[in-house]
Amino acid sequence: NDLLRQVAAANPATTTFVAGPPEYCADPAIAASLGHRWDGVHAYKPGAKLTFEAAAAALLAIPVP
Structure with a gap:
């Protein structure tokens, strides 16, 4: 993650x-x-939901020019 x-x-x-x-x-x-x-x-249903919610919130916060 540090490299990314x-x-x-x-x-x-x-x-x-x-x-x-x-x-x-x-x-x-x-x-x-x-x-x-x-x-x-590897994520199962609860983990996938947790990951999806975190990613979705972060993606929606990205400013669009």
Whole structure:
């Protein structure tokens, strides 16, 4: 993610970094939930919803010239 953030910062007119949901790192219950990531990596329905909501909010916040 750091490399992607650097690329976005270096190209602000054309590139925006969209972070994933912070709950995966900040909420131990979600981080360990096999309901959110069925194999510990790939999202299942609750995890997909969490990711989609975080991404959608970030995408909608990108200014359009």
